[in-house]
Amino acid sequence: MREITQEFLTGERALFQGNNLKITDTTFADGESPLKESSNIELYRSMFKWKYPLWYSRNIKLEDCVLFEMGRAGIWYTENISMKNCIVEAPKNFRRTTGIDLEQVTMPNAGETLWNCDQIKMKQVSAKGDYFAMNSSNIYIDGFELVGNYSFDGVKNMEIHHARLLSKDAFWNSENVTVYDSFISGEYLGWNAKNLTLINCTIESNQGFCYIDNLVMKNCRLLNTTLAFEYSTVDAEVVNTIDSVLNPSGGRIRAANIGELIMDASKVDVTKTVVQTAALKEEALKEAALKEAV
Structure with missing residues (x-):
């Protein structure tokens, strides 16, 4: 598994089709779809600040991560994603996604979130929207x-x-x-x-x-x-x-x-x-x- 640590990534599709990556202390700044079509990704203490970060992705793990408000519509058409100790400030998250596991996740701007999804587990989650x-x-x-x-x-x-x-x-x-x-x-x-x-x-x-x-x-x-x-x-x-x-x-x-x-x-x-x-x-x-x- 290739490791990416303390990077500041910009531009559209910064890690497009990334596979077998361990990403730590990294900021995905301006630029749409940074991890589109990615698979087997682990993210720790990382941040998404722009739109559509995880579309059509598979086998994704996030811990202690943040999706800021402009990370909106962030997780669509994805399979098997887990989030622990995360903040999802972005609205319209999780659409047509299968296999969602959320633990200790806060969603303060959860309008139109978790639509048309399947196989969902949530533990100690809070949401407003x-x-x-x-x-x-x-x-x-x-x-x-x-x-x-x-x-x-x-x-x-x-x-x-x-x-x-x-x-x-x-x-x-x-x-x-x-x-x-x-x-x-x-x-x-x-x-x-x-x-x-x-x-x-x-x-x-x-x-x-x-x-x-x-x-x-x-x-x-x-x-x-x-x-x-x-x-x-x-x-x-x-x-x-x-x-x-x-x-x-x-x-x-x-x-x-x-x-x-x-x-x-x-x-x-x-x-x-x-x-x-x-x-x-x-x-x-x-x-x-x-x-x-x-």
């Missing part, structure tokens, strides 16, 4: 913070653990998504999804969980959540009070209480949904006790 991870698939995430709306639109086959998401319209049009032990705040959560499961989560969402085919919630808390579950099939276990529920299509809802339950027989078949709350259970017990007394 709208439309994160649109139409990507086969994703595993553990330890994630996101500030940005319209995230995970159209994703398929995703598992998330220990996340904090401040994201309006998250998980729209998604399929086979499971979220564990996370906090989510955002309006209109999960619309048009299929097989969306949330376990041990706390969620705030105005008009959340509507138009969903097979919504599952286990041991969840809903805060300031109104007009939930409209036209959704649902199996929900909520441990606190749901402010309001509107016209679910079917299934079962269990909650400590429901502030307002709206079931309009002209909109849905109300017999297809079972609602169980502590208050309803207490009322049923009282009715049973009165009948027994008579």
Whole structure:
């Protein structure tokens, strides 16, 4: 493996089609596509300051590296890339890329990032920007913070653990998504999804969980959540009070209480949904006790 150390590289395609390179303490300054069509590259403590640094590349490893803001659209059409302890300031990163492994990566300008990608692992990643991870698939995430709306639109086959998401319209049009032990705040959560499961989560969402085919919630808390579950099939276990529920299509809802339950027989078949709350259970017990007394 050829070593390149403490270089300052400029000009378009500075290391075009580079192969078997170990690059350390090096700055890629002005000049597009410095490592386009490269393969078997290791980068340590290096910086990219201009556009399209890693297109059509294979088997790339970065540690303690930085992609500055003008390193935008930096990693497209690439296979097998890992990043550890990196800062990606550039937007529109990771497009149509397969085999992505991110650990302790910060993305403060992550608008339109991680689109149409496959086979993604993320651990201790933070990001800020709208439309994160649109139409990507086969994703595993553990330890994630996101500030940005319209995230995970159209994703398929995703598992998330220990996340904090401040994201309006998250998980729209998604399929086979499971979220564990996370906090989510955002309006209109999960619309048009299929097989969306949330376990041990706390969620705030105005008009959340509507138009969903097979919504599952286990041991969840809903805060300031109104007009939930409209036209959704649902199996929900909520441990606190749901402010309001509107016209679910079917299934079962269990909650400590429901502030307002709206079931309009002209909109849905109300017999297809079972609602169980502590208050309803207490009322049923009282009715049973009165009948027994008579």
